[in-house]
Amino acid sequence: MKNRFIIDNKITNEFVEAYTKTLYRIIGENKHSSIKPCHWFEQRLMTGRKNRNCYKGIFGIQSHRCLQNTPSLPFCNQQCVFCWRDMEVGSLGNEFNVEAxxxxxxxxxxxxxxxxxxxxxxxxxxYLDNYEIMIDILYFMLVDNNEIYNINSLNKKIHVSKSKIERAMILLKNQEFIRPTDNTNRNFKLDGDIKCCIGSREEVETLI
Structure with missing residues (x-):
């Protein structure tokens, strides 16, 4: 059965463009290979946090050192739920039938x-913006006398948008540097271990 994406045993530019629009990089002269950095690669690289790793961490693979790739992008006889291929573009068949x-x-x-x-x-x-705002928030909470903080109270002291403060607070909460004081997840307090052990902005920078 002929496939419109393969002409004279070569993959067409039409197929390649369908993938490159979704941030894949098609590799090689014959266009059957590809790479695409995954979500966890970016998360681990940008945050440096060990908990920002995909399931392959169980096998000792660190996401920031992983290169997600395939030498056979268009050809696969599976439809795996977690496959990183673009299933809407689809497979070009079960057999590898172009020049390698x-x-x-x-x-x-x-x-x-x-x-x-x-x-x-x-x-x-x-990410650098988030990093700076996280430092500002954590240091302010460290030196301020109040016990409870929210987006509105921090916005009055740290002069960036509420959306940026919210994003930074989510990251701080995920790392357990701040903890919610109620079930609304709108009010937070500084983690007790940080409050007793961290005393300077330089130490906050090292911590984050």
Whole structure:
């Protein structure tokens, strides 16, 4: 059965464009390989937190050192629930039926594209903004005399938007640096261990 995405045993640009629109990188001359950094790669790389790791951490694989890739993007006889392929674009068949690229060249190209994504396409500025706001919030809570804080009270002291404060507080809560005081998850207090053991902004920066 002919497939409109394969002409003369070559994958067409139409198929490639369907994937590149969703941030995949198609690798190699014959376009059968791909990489795409996953959510956990970005989370672990940007936060440095051990708990920001995918299930492969059970096997000793650290997400920030993982390169999600396949040498056979269009050809698969499975429909796995957690597959990172674009299921809407679909598979081009069960059998690998195009000319294969040289494995060494593929590996070099995968590494080159991966490095380019890290350097030029990850939202570093957004994460650095979060980092600075997290430090400001935690240090303010440390030196202030109040016991309970929320977005509104912090917004009056830390002059950034409420949405940025909320995002930073979610990150602080997830790391258990601050704890909710009630079931609404709107009011927070500083974790007791931090309050008794951290005394300077430099120590807050090291902690975060």
């Amino acid at each position: 690229d040289d494995p060494k060249l593929l590996l070099n190209e995968m590494l080159r594209h991966h490095q380019d994504i890290i350097k030029n396409h990850l939202p570093l500025r957004r």
